[in-house]
Amino acid sequence: MDKNQSRRQVRLMRQSLFDQGFLDEQFIQLEELQDDSNPNFVEEIATSYYRDSYRSLQAIELALEKTPRDFSKLDSYMHQFKGSSSSIGAKKVKAECQQFREYCDAGNGEGCMRTFQALKKEHATLKKRLEAYFQMARQAGPIEAACRPK
């Protein structure tokens, strides 16, 4: 694949991440912070997020297994996780976090469990999509500045 084709592919991958609701406006904020002195900023942030979120998800998993469930603690963990997920623009993950918190408020343990499974799935899917995107972007070389999704 030549450079132009690679770059086109990168653009399409990026666009589909927005079109399919994986990412929101906040991701563009990160792209705007990337420049010549911070050329890999977005990827570094995504790496940091996935490193930290592995720990957060483990803590939530453990807390869910405890009986009786401490919904206040679960809500607190999820609040934190929602915060960092929204900071990278992880739209679907954020939505699941919000759903989880609503189930916590209602004291609905089953709802929490179901939502947590959905959350982990979205989290893993986004990770795969971002990894593929970053890899392609590195191969294609620098592309033009971030633009808002149509």
Added chain:
Amino acid sequence: MEEDEFPIGLKILVVDDDETCLFILERMLQSLKYQVTKCRGAEEALCILREDKGKFDIVISDVHMPTMEEGFKLLETVGLEMKLPVIMMSSDDNHETMKKGIIHGACDYLVKPFQRTALRLIWQHVVRNRRNMVALAAAVAEPKSCVLVEDDDDDDLVASPAKKRRRLVWTAQLHHQFVTAVNQLGHKSTYYECFTN
């Protein structure tokens, strides 16, 4: 910091227990030409601030670290001890939490995730805080005295030879003299009556 470079180089301490948020905030602030120091929690923040009180111009801190107590405790301590402006931030947009932040002394409360533009004007809090500190220091330093004081030789009121303007404090003596003057000049309206009662 040179005045004409302001607000470039404003020294900001950022406090958040979420590393991803810390990195993003640091980058946002650096892109606005501010100088940033990061730390992960209230305890670390206080160590850094106490080490060199004059080093920072403003603090930006998360509320939940991991609970609200840590965030608000830091806010109060920084306000009282270091007298620095503190901006609180959180993904918690609950009105009660925001109100609590302002009541505890936050000069602003930013809801996460926020855009870079939300940080552009934070230097205004530094200016406002400095002005308030100067005014407070002046008020504390000045003794509570009247602009008009009695001359040593007679009972005439003379302007005190103060180097700077003093605040007027309405004393009983002044009140007596005012009432005497009004009675001599005559009442023109009931406005004066409230002073003579």
